[in-house]
Amino acid sequence: MAQQRQSQREQLTTFLRANxxxxxxxxxxxxxxxxxxxRAVNxxxxxxxxxxxYQRADTDVDSQQALAEAAKLVPKGVIAMVSALAFHGLTDQMPRKIWVAINTKDWAPAPAYPPIRIVEFRDKYMQHGIEYHRISGVDVPIFSVQKTLADIFRNSKLVDRSIAVEGLRAALEQRKATPSTIAEAAIGGGAWRIMRPYLEALTANG
Structure with a gap:
């Protein structure tokens, strides 16, 4: 029995090195x-x-680790909206909850930690613009800059328009997306009518 426990602990240690x-x-x-x-916890x-x-005890705490934890807790979700905007460095807003998009057909968990805000997207809005970023050993799905901007402009009841415009301006200034790719994502993401005047105003002197 002792040998079996030792074997499992070794297996656990090996698994945690990679995860x-x-x-x-x-x-x-x-x-x-x-x-x-x-026993490993004790x-x-x-x-x-x-x-x-669970987390390996000697893991360096990443400032974005909560995103990795959220990805583990909502395996079919994608980091979205203001949380995605903050990850891409396009807003100074630090949301108190992690925004996670899920398909309207999927189950929405409500973990105590990290605090998660679920937003339900129709299937056509869940299929595009997903990037995977390695955070704390986890491949975290996060919507791209262009997709995030389209989502935020489309969901004006959930996110203040000033945050959407701030993100759009920052994306252009930091050259994290071109006007054409932003426009393309907005058209595909049902946000072009709302975003267009802002994009045209911000690129008028370009």
Missing amino acids: PIVRAYELRKVGIASQTIK DGEIIRISRGL
């Missing part, structure tokens, strides 16, 4: 028992972040 943030079911899937996870090898979510 600093893990869900309990991922560990059980590779044959690590709940009791082994519990021994300080891993930290329980929230129910069913």
Whole structure:
């Protein structure tokens, strides 16, 4: 039995080297028992972040780690709206909750931590503009700059227009997207009618 426990602990250590943030079911899937996870927590090898979510104790805390945690908790979701805007460096707004878009058909979890704000998108708005960024060992799906701008302009009831315009201006000034790709995403994302006057005004002297 001692040999079996040791083997599982070694397996756990190896798995955590490649995956600093893990869900309990991922560990059980590779044959690590709940009791082994519990002992690792008691021994300080891993930290329980929230129910069913664990982090390697010696992991450097990334300022964007909450995005990785949210991605683990909402596996079918995509970091969106103001959280995506902040990730891309296009707003000074730091949302208190992490905005995660999910398909209207998908289940929306409500974890205590990290605080998550779910926004439901129709299928056609979930299929495009997804990028994957490596954060704390997790490939986090985040909507692109152009897609995020289209989403924010389209959902004016959820996000103040001033934040949308700020993000659009920053994207142009920082050259993180061209006017043509922004316009293309806005047309495809149902936001062109709303965004057009702002984009034209900001590029009038370009």
